[in-house]
Amino acid sequence: xxxxxxxxxxxxxVSTADDHGEDRRKNALEIETDQRASMKRVAxxxxxxxxxxxxxxxxxxxxxxxxxxxxxVAQGHIAADRMESGMQALDLGDGSVxxxxxxxxxxxxxxxxxxxxxxxxxxxxxxxxxxxxxLGAPGPEASLxxxxxxxxxxxxxDAHADLVAKARKVLESWRRTSEPLFWAAVxxxxxxxxxxxxxxxxxxxxxxxxxxxxxxxxxxxxxxELTGILAGTYCDALGTSAxxxxxxxxxxxxxxxxxxxxxxxxxxxxxRSDAAQIAMTALFSIIESPSPSGAR
Numbered sequence: 001x002x003x004x005x006x007x008x009x010x011x012x013x014v015s016t017a018d019d020h021g022e023d024r025r026k027n028a029l030e031i032e033t034d035q036r037a038s039m040k041r042v043a044x045x046x047x048x049x050x051x052x053x054x055x056x057x058x059x060x061x062x063x064x065x066x067x068x069x070x071x072x073v074a075q076g077h078i079a080a081d082r083m084e085s086g087m088q089a090l091d092l093g094d095g096s097v098x099x100x101x102x103x104x105x106x107x108x109x110x111x112x113x114x115x116x117x118x119x120x121x122x123x124x125x126x127x128x129x130x131x132x133x134x135l136g137a138p139g140p141e142a143s144l145x146x147x148x149x150x151x152x153x154x155x156x157x158d159a160h161a162d163l164v165a166k167a168r169k170v171l172e173s174w175r176r177t178s179e180p181l182f183w184a185a186v187x188x189x190x191x192x193x194x195x196x197x198x199x200x201x202x203x204x205x206x207x208x209x210x211x212x213x214x215x216x217x218x219x220x221x222x223x224x225e226l227t228g229i230l231a232g233t234y235c236d237a238l239g240t241s242a243x244x245x246x247x248x249x250x251x252x253x254x255x256x257x258x259x260x261x262x263x264x265x266x267x268x269x270x271x272r273s274d275a276a277q278i279a280m281t282a283l284f285s286i287i288e289s290p291s292p293s294g295a296r
Contacts, residue, residue: 017116064145076147191244
């Protein structure tokens with residue numbers, strides 16, 4: 001589905017390939033602006049030292065020049081795949097939203113296997129964007145090298161042990177970020193890059209995998225209600241947002257989603273992983289919805 005904002009002709013992209021195309025057209029000044037914005041966002045949201053982040057980027061250039069970054073990137077991809085496959089799925093019972101969530105996971109995997117160019121597929125691109133958000137590294141080489149350092153096992157005598165520790169420190173600092181501040185940072189990032197719905201769905205999938213734990217068991221009725229709230233937020237924004245109505249979803253998440261556990265009867269706010277999975281399912285339902293402007 002391609003969505004249009006009434007009155008201004010703006011279109012919200014569906015495909016990750018559209019996002020990649022826009023990135024490739026950026027000039028040197030735009031890339032430098034992205035880099036400054038990435039570091040500033042991570043420093044403000046997590047309390048990480050901007051100076052340390054800059055030092056980290058310099059060290060990554062040294063790794064790239066030495067020709068050892070490819071192995072670290074490969075290890076990082078393996079670790080990221082393992083992390084995503086081991087994600088604790090939100091227990092939605094046996095209802096329609098549970099089926100929709102399973103369809104969303106399968107579809108995201110399918111969408112991201114499409115090639116962008118002879119060297120890369122969509123998953124490479126979407127993963128680069130997620131880790132640049134988390135670690136503040138705007139370039140693909142630096143971002144994916146940092147992913148590898150943050151996720152791979154650290155061996156005795158590792159030449160990059162210090163870098164591994166620093167990358168993990170930045171990653172862990174996101175866990176201490178309050179939920180409103182975290183989702184506000186996601187909204188800022190999505191707006192900055194005008195990400196397609198498809199790329200956003202993958203970002204949410206990664207958030208659910210990286211920030212797991214504290215899962216709830218929801219009834220089918222509750223699952224439908226929460227998914228409907230976020231889908232409705234998007235549809236409402238179509239008539240009011242100048243651009244990128246999907247960014248309103250993250251503003252709604254920053255307010256929190258309250259739910260009741262079907263087994264314990266306790267009511268509380270959804271954790272980050274659960275909220276991300278509900279949002280991912282809502283985005284999937286929006287992408288898959290019939291629209292006058294054409295299906296995907």
